[in-house]
Every structure is written in C-alpha cells, then in structure tokens.
Amino acid sequence: MSKIYNRASTGITGFDNAIDMLRLGDNVVWQVDSVVDYKGYVAPFVKRARKDGRKIVYIHFAPHDPLIDDLKGIGYYELDPDQGFESFSTHVYDIITDEGKEVFYVFDCLSELLTYWHSDLMIGNFFRIACPYLFELDTVAYFALLRNKHTYSTIARIRETTQVLFDLYHIKNQYYVHPLKVWERYSSTMFIPHKSTKTEFTPVTASAELAEIFSYTSIQAERKDNWINLFDSAREALFMDESEQQKIKDMIINIMVGRSRRINDMVNKYLTLKDLLNIQLRQIGTGFIGGKSVGMLLARKILEEDKEVKFEDILEQHDSFYLGSDIFYTYIVQNGWWKLRRKQKTESGYFKYARELKERMLEGKFPEVIKEQFQQMLEYFGQSPIIVRSSSLLEDDFGNAFAGKYESVFCANQGTPEERYRAFEEAVKKIYASTMKEEALAYRLKRGLFNKDEQMAILVQRVSGDYHGDYFFPHLAGVGNSSNLYVWDQSIDRHAGMLRLVFGLGTRAVDRIMGDYPRIVSLDRPEQSPLLDYEDEAKFSQRKVDVLDLKENALLEKPLEEVINLDLKTRSDIFAKPDHKTNRKMKELGLKGKSHYILGFEKLLKETDFPLWMRKMLATLEAMYDYPVDIEFTANFREDESYKINLVQCRPLQTKGPGEPVQMPEISDTNKCLFTFKGNFMGGNIRLPLDYIILVDPKGYMELSLEDKYAVARTVGIINNKLKDNTMMIMGPGRWGTTTPTLGVTVNFAEICNVKAICELAYNIGGFMPELSYGSHFFQDMVESDIFYAAIFDGYPEVSYNPGYVLDRKNLLGEIAPNSLGLKDVIHVADVSEMELYSDIISQKVLCK
Template identity: 60%
Template structure:
C-alpha cells in the first residue's frame, strides 16, 4: 500500500501493531476509563493537525471535552466542535449526527465521545448498537477516519458483537500500573503473525507479549467480560430491592422507570405517576420485548385498568376480564429500521421536499424486513406463551392515544388467528408486524402528522400484542359483543337526552364493525342515560339500518372473515342468543298481514334484552364516568363483552384515550323571526360540535342525481376534486354538503373521500335520499368520528323524511357555481361542475347556529 494511504494513530507503537489506519476506518477503543480514551484520542488529534486534516469533534458526554479547543486554535488547526444533546432521543440525536457527516463531506477525521455515555440518556444497549450501525457505514462511505470508545464490561455481549460486525478496527486498551497495553481484536484487511497478541505501548514502540506466562499473568489481573444483561435490564433489576421500601424511598426509582416506559412529563405521565406503583412498572417491563417506550395505546389500556382497580375495585373483581398483553418496545422499531438498511431512506423521507415522495419506497422496504436473532428469540417465547389463541398486533406509537392526538385508525392493527406450526405462527406474526410498521408511511398517517405539526417529530412505533377476547363458537372465534364507548354524548336526537352519561356504539362479534364506517351495516347506538331509547329511525326501518354481517376469526381456515347474521345465529354461543338478537317483529307483522304465517321470522341484532335484563349498560356508564373524572377530560374506550351464562359476563377493556370535544359552550342567540326562505338547511337534533355560531362563505355541494349517474372511477374522481377544494378553501369558512355518507368506501353510499380530503372544512353535512338508498350514518364513536372531533369540524345529518328537517337545495344552486374559478390554477384534467356546485355566499356570507339543549340547528343568510 502506498504511504499516502497510511494514516497514523499518533502512537508509533500502535501504528506498528495494526499497520496504520486507512481511509474509511472506524476505530473503536474498549477502555477502562475516560482518561485512557482521552490519551489515545488526543494523540490522534495532534497527528491529524500535523497532517493538515479537517478535524471534527462530536461532544455529547456528561464530562469535560476530550479535545482542547484552545490548543487546536493555537496550532491553527482546521477543526469544528459540535456539542449535541443525546437527551433529545435516538432519532433526533442520530439525525443530527447524520446531517453533520453529510455537511462535512469526504475525508474528514472524527473524534466522538465515549459511546457508553449514551446509556445515561437512552438506557439501552440496543440503541447504542443502533447508533453505531447507522453511523459507521456512512462514515466509511465518505472515506473518513473516526474514533469511538466503549467502557469495557459496560455493555451486553450482543451489543459489542453488533459493533464488532460493522467497525473496521476494534482495539482493547488496558491500563495496568500506569502503563497502556494494546490488544487488537479486529483489524480489517490487515494481518501479521503477532497482530492479535497483547502489546505494551511505549513512547516509540510496542513490545509484543508472546510467552504464555507473561500473557496469563497479564490477563489474570483483568476482569473477564461476563456481563450479558442490557443496561436496561440492570436498571430494572436494581429497582427490585426497593419494592419493600417505604413509598418515599421508592419515588426516585419509580420516576426513573416511568420515564423509561412511558416518557417524559405530560398529562398522561402525571396520571401514570399517580396510579402506577413501582411493582406495576416492574411487571410491565417483564412482559416487554426489547427496550424502550411501550407507546400510547399500551399506556392507555394499562392506565384505565389501574384507575378502575384503584377507584372501583368491585367493577374489576366482578366485571373486568384480566389481560395478559405483551409490549414490543419502541427501540425495537428503530432496530428493525437499522437492521434492514432503511435508515438512509428514513432520513430522506424526513426532508420536507421528500416527506411524501420517499414514503412509498420506505414503506416497501419496511414490508420486507426481519428482526435480529435476539428479538426473534423473545418473540418465539411470547408465541409459545399464547399457544394457539388468536392474537392481535396493534400499533402503539408515542404520539398515539394522547391528549389532542388520537391517531384513530391511522395505523394498522392486524389479527393473527395464530394457528399452525410454531414456524408458521412466527411467519404470520412477522407479516403482521411488517404491516403495522409500514403503516407509519401510509399517506393518511403522514397527512395527519403534517396537519398537526408532528411531521418532524420522532414517531417511534411500539406494539401492543393482545390475546383476542372471545371464545370458540364452532369453527369461529369472536366475542359476544364489542364496541366503543364515549363518556360524553354530543350527538343526540332527543332534547331529553343527558349527554353527560355517554354513549356506546355496539356490534355483535368482533369490534371492527364498530370502529369503522362499514358498508351496508349500522351498529346499535346506545345512549347510556336511557339505554332502551330506540335508535333514530322511521317506523319499519330498524332492520334496514341494523347489523347484517358479523366479523369473526375462522380457525379452520386461519383467517379473519365476515359471515352473515343468519350463519352466526346458528352457532353454539354458550349463552342465550336472545341477549343480542330477537325476531324482527315488524317483518312478522307484515307476514301475518300478507297471509305468510308459515314463513320463518328472521332475527335482528338490537341488543334489547341485553339492555333490559342485565346491568351491562349501567356498568359501562360507571366505567366511563370514573375514567372521565380521573382524566378530567372526556374519554373514548374500546371494549368487548363475553357471557358465561344468561347473567354472568366479563368486559375486556382494550383501549382508553382522551376524547377532544367542544362541549356545550355558551348558549347561542339565534336570529329572530326568520322565514324558512332564509335557510340553507335546518334540523332538530342530529348534529355534533357543541353550541356554535360559525361564519359560512362557501358551500361545497355534491348534487345527488348527476353523482349517481357517474361510474365508480368518476365517483372517486369527485372525491379527489373535493380534496383539491379542501386545500384551496382552507381558512375560508367552507362547509361541505353531500348525499349519504362522507368517507364511505362504497361510492354508491356516498362520496368516498378520505378524511384528509375534507379536514379543512368548518362543517360537513350528510343528506339523506331515502328513495335512492343514501343515508347518513350516526357514526359517533368510529374512527371517522374521532377525526371530525379532533379537527373541530361541525357535523350535521339531514334526514329529509323528518318533518323537522328543512334542506333548501335550490337556494344553494341559485348561487353562482365558482368551481371553475377556484380550480383554474389546479392540474385537474376534468372539472365536474355538473356534479360539484360551489356556492359563494357573497359579501355578507352565511352562518350556522346550533343549540345542544334545544336541539336546534340552522344554516342561514347572515343576519347582523
């Protein structure tokens, strides 16, 4: 090799032993003390200065700088010192280092503080290894030379092995009797017969220790690496002796573990500190795979259960199903990204100009990754624990289920029927994990984060692995009923409803049909002040607007499946099926009147007996009331319910999160003596968003007849054009009015927009056209509802058959259609002005008035 490629360490003896350094070398020193690392680092710095090299010092440790800045300046060195805060977290810190390396470019020389210092901030060997596996290859790619250090015996063997795998040079430096001994462990593409023996370093040489007696004597004085625990594990082991200590002595340790599992100070953290004990935190960590935060969804579920256990022990003992969930820590998500070579793509996607464009490729890579062996082994143990019980892998990101950011439905949750051999079950589990990880790059999730100013914040994805709640019913597995509950019910249709009692959105079978706007199906909406209050339906419509299909897990076919109500009703349910279903009495009457007395009367899902003959509704009301009171905030929960016989049942609390609502607000004074000719629309009830007086400048109206004449692809084009208008009309007081359901996945039932296509609207309105089969859905409690509530969008449903509803379509259409004017600078190839009518209400505009107590809503011309 030419001498120009030989780079000195600044220690002649070391240069002799390892045959100098090369461009691209990452050099990791295992040392006993910071002083030992400072010794070799400063020799390297002095040599680099003498060789006129560009020198970079990355300082992040909680100690004085290793490099003397004044000496460097005095020597006229070309250098830069970057002081970084590792406490901001792995992603932010690593990204900052990545940007520095990119900026400094090729053939720069680096000194990093000791990597072991990162444990003080991240408490995880896993993340220390991830940082090095990300940084080392990038430095190598740019032909740099970089110094790192590790404190000997301070890291798990697996971490050292991962660092050894990617570094070019790994050296042990021992300090014995004030003398330094060099023992190379890895020197890439260099070799000599004595290179990997210990050497005594002097000022000018390195004395190789070759005889067995001297070597044995030397190494016998050293501590052998026997440490196998991650730094994380040690912290939790050291916490266990405090379990029997007084609470005051437990507090500092408890706070440390709380910060590791839950995160830094927030309203949720404060609640966790109040309700979780030290024992709780140790037990949570015992069920964690990997390290890091357990994420918002896991915290919400655990905290809600702990609140009920503390405040209402009778509910826990008598009604609550136990859980035995596992948590895959947020550090594992980063490990997955690093292990599968996705970090560079992640850095690209973080750039503002590539936020959306780089996401599909990163998503594709995330769908093809695997876990390292150590994580795989832990997952296999978990799967052995669950056996062949169905499980669900749920997203539990750091930003999820928190105050103000629910991320409802933005990330995947994947059911695993969990049948087959251990290898088959692991393969299916990994596929589910990949789907959840890849969902962080879903367009809707990216837009959600961007709209809430979260695009550049770390979004670490932990996972919640839960045993699916339910039982075997023939070849199917499902709970008897499931749903969502809200402690505040702002969507009411009867002025006598007590909205503070909350509501449920209940389905038979798996809860998926409760959290989504499901085609052709309607969950049962239950107001908890009067659970038996009938739904808001015209006489004879109960069957039409009820649940017709049931979601189940097919154990024989090892898949999630939807079956008909008729098939589900024939299954052995192990309880009284009449708690959930009863004969359709209205249809029976029709059969009698038409002389069809012999016909079989089909069932209808209405939960009437469940609500009349059990205390289920009262228990759910109590649960919501307690949780809301402790949160000091409305809450949203997901749950299942399973019966053992006619009366005994268990509720499984799957999820709890804060639910943003406007509340009642101040009473709004309505305009006096208005003629209906002034109304664009009016209704008694069927709205959501509190007491409001909203200005209206634009009404975006989708006309029913020309919409239904479109083919399916054209209907999706209408949805896309609504999305363009949503962007153009941001902050311009626009409302959206259309037929049937906004956000449906079936274009024949409404306009199939995504929520991000209407998120800038001040209000949305769903209009019924009964004769054409288009009806709004009172979707309070669904993911669509969560988005509306979080975004402070006012919602109204106009049932035109209701005598108290007035919809003046002609008044909207008499206004000039300004659609073409709004879209003139857009890239829309076709402008659907015959379907979409955008009415500009002129200089005065219009207003929406609503009053919850009076259940009154109008949208009218503006009256000052």
C-alpha cells in the same frame, strides 16, 4: 474496482507501523477499562491530525470533562442524548452531513449513552447509523466502549460494522493494545497484543508474557442487556424505603411510560413500583410501551383500586405483551433505511418519500434476538387468537388521539408454529408501515407534530371472547364516551355518557362499515334510539358480525342469522329479537330459510345492569382523568347471564363544550334557506359564516363509473388544500370517508381536514344513507378538528333541503381544480360568503341560509 484509500496516522509511529496506518474511511473503536485510558490515545491522534492540517470535529455528549484539553481550532459540538435516540442520532447525522468529507472525528465513549437510553440495542443502532455514513465520507472517527459493559450481540454488531477494533488493556502501569479487526490489512503479528508507550509499539510474542496478560482478561459469560440489569436492580428496591422506591419509580416512568407530563403524573399516582416491574416482565425489547398500552393499564388500575364501586368483580383480566419502541428503530436501522427516513423527515420529503419507506417496511427483517422473543411470546399464547395494535408514543395522549390513523391487526393464530409466526411478523410490519400512511402524516402535520419523536411501540393482546363453533368472538364490543356532547334530543343528559355497541368483534364499532349500523346508546336513556322514526327498524341495525374464522384463519364478516344461531353459551335474546316483519314476508312469498333477526340489544339495555356498570365506569375514569374519556371494551356472558367486561383501551376524549347559546333566525318559509331540520347533528351550538360550499350531487355521483367516483374524492382533496384558508362546508351523498364508493364519497380524512362542516345527504334512489358517527374513528377526527357534522334526510318530516341555493350559483370548480372539469356536473363549488350555518342543542335545530 476497489476504493483507493489515503493514509492517516494514529499519532504513534510504532502503532502506525503495526497496523499499516489508518485509512480514510476508518471507524476506530476502542474497548477500554476507563475513559481516561481512551483519552490517552485520543491525544496523539488529535495532535498528529493538527500537524497534518486535518479538520477535526469533537462530538461531546457524556457527563465527563472533554477528552480534548485544547479545543482551539476544533469543531466542537455538545449534544444532549436525553432528547432521545432519534433526536440525538439525527443531530449527529446532520453534523456529519454539514462537515463534509475527510474530517477527523473524536466521539465520547458510547457506553455513556446507556445513562440516557438504558439499552444496548440502541447503542448498536446508533453505531449502525453513524459508521457507514462516516465511511462514505472518507472520515476517520474514534469511538470507545467500556469493556464488559455491553452484550455480546451489541459488540458483534459493532465489530461487523466498524473497520478497526482494538482492545486496550491497562495492566500494572503498562498499556497493551490488541488489534481485533483491521480491515483489508494483515501482517503475521498484527492481531496479537502490542506493548504500547508514547513512542513504541511492540508485539508481544512470547507465550509466557501473553499468558500473563490474558490472565487479567478472562472471557466473561454472556452479559444481559443494560435494560435487563437496570430492572433487576429495580426489583431490589422493593425492599427499600419509600423514598428510594420513588426514585426508581420515577426513573422507570421516564424510560418506559413516555414523555407526557400529565400522563406520567397519573401513572405515578395510580401504579406502584411493583406494577411497573410486572409490566416490564411482559415487555419485548426496550424503550417505551406507548400511549395505547399506558392508557389501558392506567384505566384498569384506576377501576381496580376504586374503593366504592367493586369494578374488579365485573372486569375481565387482561393478558397483554408490549413491544418496546426501540424495536421500531432497530427494524429501520437493521434494514438500512435510516438515510431514507432522514429524507422523509424533511419538509420537502415528508410525503414524497413516505410511500417508498412504507413499501420497504413491509418487506424487512428482524434481528434474530428479537425474533426469538417474538417466538416465545407466541408459544405463550398458543393458538389463542391475538390482536396486534399500534401504541405509538404520541397516541392516546391529551390532545392527540390518533384514532384509526395506525393499523391494528387481528391474528386468528391458527396453523403450524411457523405459519403463526409469519402471520404475527407480518402484522407487526403492517403496523410499522402504517406510520407512513398519508392520513397519519397529514394528521401529525396538521397538529404541529411534524418534528416530534413518534416512535411506534406495539400492544399485543389476547382477543377477548370465546369459541362458538368454528368462530371466535365476544358477545359485545364497542366504544364509550364519558361525555356525550353531541346529543340528539334535548332531554338527554350529556354527562351520562354514550356507547356505540355491536355484536361480535369491535371493528364494526370503530369503523364505518358498509350496510351496517351499530346501536347508539345514551346511558341515561339506554332504551332510546337517536335515529329518526324509520319505517323499517331492521334496515338501520347491524346485519353482519365480525368474527375470527378459525378454519379460514382470518377475520371475516358473517351474516347475523348464521352467527346468532350458534351455541352462544348464553341467551341470544339478550342481544337480538326476531324480525317478525321480514319473517312474515318470507313466509308469504313461500321462501324458506333461516329466520331473520334485529340486533337491538333491547333486553340487554332494559333488563340487565350492563348500562349502569358502563355509566359508572365512564364516570369514574372521567373523574380520575379530570377529563372526558373514550374507551373501547368487550363483554362476554355466561349461561347464568352473568358477564365480564374487558376494558381494552382508554384515552382522553378530545371534546369541546356545547358553546354559547345561539340566536336562531326566524324563518317564515323553509323554502328560503339551503336546509333546516331537527336533530341528527354533532358539534354543539354554532353560528358559522361560510365562504364556500362544495356540493357533490347525489344523482350525478351515483351515475359515475367506479373510477370517476374515486376521482371525486381526490378532487375534493385538491379543493380542501386550495381553499384551506377559507371557511368551507362540504355536502354529498351517503357516508363521507367510507371505503366503498357505492355508499358515499371515499375521501380520507387528510382530504377534508380543512373544512369546518360536513353534511351527509340521504339519497334513496342510490341507496345512500348517512350514519351518525358517534364514537367512530371518523367521529374522533371531526371532534379533534372542530368540524361540525349533520345528516340531512331529505324527504323526511321536518326536513327541508333546497340544493338550488348552491347549484344556482357559479361553479368555481374549473378555477380551483382545472384538471377536474370533467366532473363539473357532479362537483359544484360555490361562493356563499353571505350564508351562515346555525345549530342549537336545546331546540335541536339546524339551519343554513
């Protein structure tokens, strides 16, 4: 059954007769030559609305004087579009919500928003948000657009969305109104120009008069988006004086780089106007390019401009594109999810609606204009593998790394153009959906970013590496920290920096991978390992290699023995050496097969200048950032053993100093403390009084079903929230935060974010083995949250561990998480208010008693 509309007046009787009145629910858009012309038609509309006793609201956001001279009795809101699209749109949405049904609205000319947002795309997005909501509430709203100011696609979106669209012409002191769309109304003269006065509104039917009118209104060629026009004009500034260039440069930084003052200052210092204009040439859509893109570009520029060290000789050229943050909002608005996003952005709906929005974001559609630009970019890359990476506004900034919170997706980029396009589009959707991951939401909430504008831009990079058989990968990849605060030996210089190094793609360097150990390198002693004196060196090295399998068109892990014997186009012994012990055993057992290798990178670290270059690179970036940095990189070697380093990411490293020296208690009997050992900890000098210890028993955990192992992680999350105002230490088997229950406790970081210390327990029977997390995303989370970390290798020399100090106390699990009593033999929560945790970097001692 169709909706019944009440009538409303334009304030001009003849006008009302021509269009059969306005209806409640109508959004009325005027295309005008000037705001003054628009104001002339706002006045009678407001006057009549007052007479009829209507509630009137005026939304004022443009720099011109108000459109309504007498604001008495009118709801008046003055908004600042410079706060950004989401803040502005949210404010308008909330006003509409609060004002309620059957309100009459006047909005300033929407074209004025280009002054702040610089994007036609976002004008259309705003209208797509406001118009349907106003219609839903039976309002009547007036909007205006400046003629020939917007792209045809923007006008088309507005025409499609609005109920009423007029062209207003001012020709030779005479006004003409041409109705272009009047929804669900029709007459034989409705859609021709009408000569308009304050009282009369007469259709122009004579062909001679119509021809004269339209001689002043020629059809324009397709117009560029305001964003493109702005940058075209900016290129002309390259020929202007320095002061004019600086004005343009400041403007571009504000609209494309971001809102971080500290980062913007660095960009202003190191990137030229020409640099910024070249970046824009590789931008798809409009808006910010995001923190990850900015960090990569800024760091590379710093190194390339270094006068003392010729980094340009060693750096591989990057090949990247940037999906502007406005595409993220366009995707949400285009698919009709803005109302759901508003519900999710409330305190009560923050987690409640995130799952639904995440699922929808995996299934949406992109506008055709964006899809075409995606296609052109993919044609540029051809079949070269690419990586699609998150680059949100807040990411990689001073204070907020967002390490591992959002997705990055490798695209092997094989197959037909249609198949390659589908894979890329799915990767973009997956990254957008990752903004609604519980862990990302918890991170923002914990760091006070709940109400911050967190738009998602995307960085698309050509994968660094080469073809080796059917596989594509770089020889080396890893992360580097310029400040190694978590040293494992008192002789190490923490200012020299450290690396977390892997063979193949860098996924194994940033994530904690099942059964694998990256090589940890302290750059002042690159040949020295942080691990204990293990009996079997091979057990604690990298065993699998992540590659892009071009036949399977996927990211896969392959055994080291398979990959190391490929044609690497350089010497394999730079990276790996034969595992003589294993090979001898295999021979003794009569087993024939491939030789086994150990990835120790010994010749790389001892016989090449690679560690020296990395140390110089980290030191230079830290000096220019005036802050420790965290980088991601790859390296590719040639047959002559020369190589290139590709810097793919750089961000401020969230750190704290080692702290004041701690007076360690003297212990005559190591059995009279919970644990004591040397090395294998991260977090500086501490003396931490504890309230509670949550201990997951390794043996009990190993014997649980897979379902119950996951239940342990969820229960730890409940305890983490219930005891968040207390000082907690958690202890348990293997790797906390792993995705594999057989390797450790599968918590996500949101489930342990309130603890002050984590102790990972080695347990030989179950195969649990901690791994020092230097440089991983887990490491970043611990540093940013100021969490102390220790790995306890029970049974090793100089390690004393006495779990009875916890297990002999009352188990409080039933009081804190009564629905988890079935796990009381595995999870033990003890009040340990008299216990303290100590560590000392100089002596490398850790103690809890």
